[in-house]
Amino acid sequence: MTNTRKHIEFAPATRKAPQEVCDRARGFFELLLKDLREIADENAFWDSMQLSMLEHSESGWSFLYRFNGHMLSVYDVRRS
Secondary structure, eight states: OOOOOOEEEEOGGGGGSOHHHHHHHHHHHHHHHHHHTTSOTTSHHHHHHHHOOEEEEETTEEEEEEEETTEEEEEEEEEO
């Protein structure tokens, strides 16, 4: 059982949100990765997560993200 550290990547499109909102969202994603690190890389959970389009709401903004291998990619943000 292995678990490789995951990383967070914010796409340039996420700069539409105010910096303080992005900072709070980053904190959420860091906690999420910390909680998920107990799940082995080989677990089917990660396969399903790579197929999922996920959303996190923060202060009236929706951060759209997905898992790509060892990367949590925040690829867009929209006003909620």
